[in-house]
Amino acid sequence: MKLATLRTRYGTTAALLLPGVGFLPLPAGDVGGLLAGPDWRGTVAAAVDTAAAGATVPEREADLAPLLPRAAKVICCGLNYGDHIAEMGRDRPEFPTLFVKFADSLAGARDVLEVAGSAKVDWEAELAVVVGATLHRADEAEAAAAIAGYTVANDVSMRDWQNRTLQWFQGKAFDAATPVGPVLVTADEFPAGAGFTVRGFVNGEPVQAGDTSTLVFGPARLLSYISRFTTLRAGDLVLTGTPGGVGMGMVPPRFLADGDVLRTEIDGIGVLENVLRIHPQDQDLHQQLVTKESAA
């Protein structure tokens, strides 16, 4: 089953993708709201049973919102691909490196990404996990059973801000710059551990490709680990990390430019395609202040 969140003139709605037909709106404001309901599979089945003719939105006409526009927790894992760790000559980590974004950080699968105030905008193609049930100090089996499904994300990172201090957060949480979607594929249809390829492209040129079976901390293990310190709930989102091939790691480093097209895809889930609008010269208030102080 594939679920999406669509923008409509009345706000957003959760929707079911009917292959070859289009998106059928569901009685929930977004996929997170649907999953938080008491019986979301029943809700979907009832909507299909009672769907009126012409109730669907053709796939090409759908305006895809961020999959989880109100996610309470968006937690990301850093260095997590065996192949990437090997190419970097690093040791396999004992613990996952975790940081966060906000629901505000998320963007739709075809949204233009507007970034002001950064000159080092980089890409990170990732598999993301959508939580489907409450997890508190859960073991791996419980965590696996609580995975609603998977989606595609690009952890677009402002490296200049990320590296201003030791903590990456400020370079990771720019509003509306992390595309997520186009759909959630339910866990029963996506055996993540079997090995799917996460791919990133810039203007059509392949830059990243990673095999999800080489994740050091797989989806269930990540969710279990996180749940030891904070409760996860239906509609929360966990990004599993990016494989090698980010711009910062290139020699010389390469960053996204205004007008670039960033494509992110995972077979069996779908494709994100986002045009970048970058305004690196945009006034940075801190620099203004520093200049003002220096002049004073």
Added chain:
Amino acid sequence: MKLATLRTRYGTTAALLLPGVGFLPLPAGDVGGLLAGPDWRGTVAAAVDTAAAGATVPEREADLAPLLPRAAKVICCGLNYGDHIAEMGRDRPEFPTLFVKFADSLAGARDVLEVAGSAKVDWEAELAVVVGATLHRADEAEAAAAIAGYTVANDVSMRDWQNRTLQWFQGKAFDAATPVGPVLVTADEFPAGAGFTVRGFVNGEPVQAGDTSTLVFGPARLLSYISRFTTLRAGDLVLTGTPGGVGMGMVPPRFLADGDVLRTEIDGIGVLENVLRIHPQDQDLHQQLVTKESAA
């Protein structure tokens, strides 16, 4: 004006502290919900005008909830006290070090803090700023005008988890371990820049004291900086950092023990007093897994 969020048998409610009388319940679920309304000062005034005799809760009987139990963004600043930076022999930072907690991380002013799975629980007494209006790429004057008020927080930190990886988040976001309160003092009654002392005590022994006038990034500047990359809204919370005197910095390092009483206070706002319940030996799933793998 002093505002709080109280637990009642019907959930939480925002409340106004009437000095010498008690807390008057207000028509909002918590202080964040009150601040997000169209005219919160008018709402408070109307509640006072129409208050029935006996409508207040005596201060000693009040069950204080976390001040902002549904805060969408809880953003914390690291190294930010001039005196602490000087004593550490470090340079004054050019940019604020930022990381986050969740609403779930917050606890009430008198709550018992239950911590499982950490043996290095440390304290960080802090002044916290409550956002009162939307801020998007705001300058410092706009940010100053958008401060609803101030409160006391203790950024209780699990140093073992914090130092497992380069990113501090996992040691900072344990559920219900960051007390915030007891009240919000509105900005008109608390000139933060004038210099207030943030104090921390463990079992009555003073361990921290910092002057808010020595903050490198003051409240308005922090909010302005954050608003350059993510929108702040009424009910969001920003912790301004801790002065010297944390347990990790002591020789030898000192951490909280089961039963310790952590007291955090700022003159003019109030006092947090929290008993710690620490279960360091509690099963840590990751260690279980590591052991299981080693045995296999």
